[in-house]
Amino acid sequence: MAFSTVSLSKPLLPSTGILRPSQTRLRPFFARPVPGSKPRFSNKPLSISIGFHRRQPVTMAAATGSKQLTVFDAEEELAVSLAKYTAKLSDKFTSEKGAFTVVLSGGSLIKALRKLTESPYLESLEWSKWHVFWVDERVVKKDHPDSNYKLAFDGFLSKVPIPRDQIYAINDTLPPEGAAEDYESCVKQLVWDHVIKVTTSGLPRFDLMLLGMGPDGHVASLFPGHPLLKETEKWVTYIKDSPKPPPERITFTFPIINASAYVAMVVTGSGKAGAVHKALSGGENTGLTDRLPVEMVELEQGEFTWFTDKAAVSMLNEGTSL
Numbered sequence: 001m002a003f004s005t006v007s008l009s010k011p012l013l014p015s016t017g018i019l020r021p022s023q024t025r026l027r028p029f030f031a032r033p034v035p036g037s038k039p040r041f042s043n044k045p046l047s048i049s050i051g052f053h054r055r056q057p058v059t060m061a062a063a064t065g066s067k068q069l070t071v072f073d074a075e076e077e078l079a080v081s082l083a084k085y086t087a088k089l090s091d092k093f094t095s096e097k098g099a100f101t102v103v104l105s106g107g108s109l110i111k112a113l114r115k116l117t118e119s120p121y122l123e124s125l126e127w128s129k130w131h132v133f134w135v136d137e138r139v140v141k142k143d144h145p146d147s148n149y150k151l152a153f154d155g156f157l158s159k160v161p162i163p164r165d166q167i168y169a170i171n172d173t174l175p176p177e178g179a180a181e182d183y184e185s186c187v188k189q190l191v192w193d194h195v196i197k198v199t200t201s202g203l204p205r206f207d208l209m210l211l212g213m214g215p216d217g218h219v220a221s222l223f224p225g226h227p228l229l230k231e232t233e234k235w236v237t238y239i240k241d242s243p244k245p246p247p248e249r250i251t252f253t254f255p256i257i258n259a260s261a262y263v264a265m266v267v268t269g270s271g272k273a274g275a276v277h278k279a280l281s282g283g284e285n286t287g288l289t290d291r292l293p294v295e296m297v298e299l300e301q302g303e304f305t306w307f308t309d310k311a312a313v314s315m316l317n318e319g320t321s322l
């Protein structure tokens with residue numbers, strides 16, 4: 001095991017996580033927390049040690065929510081851990097409130113969820129209480145090869161017993177504007193029905209968002225430099241000029257993403273290393289337009305966990321052997 005260090009540019013709390021480096025050249029910043037002790041705030045930017053170890057996530061507790069980074073040797077191990085993490089949240093929310101609201105993205109995430117379709121999760125999870133949404137969707141028919149619904153259905157949803165009327169696909173007969181409005185109405189209805197919780201500021205608070213990130217740092221269909229990054233009124237909006245094809249999509253906005261209780265950011269491969277580096281090292285604070293969309297995922301009160309592999313974090317600290 002080895003560690004590398006990055007600096008975060010915002011005030012942080014001492015870690016509530018676990019770091020037990022035995023063979024590292026770099027001194028870990030955080031000590032093991034004292035059980036029952038309360039975290040103290042610091043106003044200074046702190047140095048964060050990131051441990052490359054399969055089962056020991058590093059927790060970075062920020063003033064607005066907590067962040068964790070987990071780095072896996074291989075995608076297979078990531079998939080195992082992601083299933084365990086999701087199952088734990090499923091158990092928590094189904095027992096606490098009788099429903100589990102899960103938001104999916106497209107892309108490689110769906111394959112990473114494959115372990116949930118196997119034992120023990122297939123038999124043990126309360127699938128009947130799952131409600132499934134999309135953080136973004138391409139405005140195509142549901143049976144189109146570009147459809148995120150089709151991707152998720154074929155690779156995941158068709159293999160688990162979630163009631164079909166609790167899988168909320170877009171209305172694929174509508175143009176982007178109408179599809180976004182329709183999807184926002186659907187979310188509002190489920191807020192009124194108490195299926196989706198609500199924050200104190202009246203935003204929907206989904207239990208878990210499972211997100212991916214593009215090599216350019218986009219999340220959902222929120223792309224670098226696009227005006228949609230500044231959307232603060234709508235819960236769901238549309239884009240007709242997506243730089244990633246197909247061009248017409250609907251997407252949740254940042255206020256909705258950031259109201260989530262839990263976000264898992266699943267990012268693998270060397271093609272994402274630059275964006276991961278920018279996101280986790282903070283970069284220069286040059287203003288909103290220079291921030292990558294992934295850097296705008298800042299949960300109000302939630303827990304944000306990165307699931308990555310070695311290739312994706314390879315630029316975090318050059319020269320550190322993993």
Ligand SMILES: O=C(O)[C@H](O)[C@@H](O)[C@H](O)[C@H](O)COP(=O)(O)O
Nearest residue numbers: 105106107108212213214219220
């Ligand atoms: O509809 C989409 O295009 C996706 O929702 C998109 O936001 C995706 O999650 C990222 O591009 C990461 O995709 P990969 O993991 O496949 O790189």
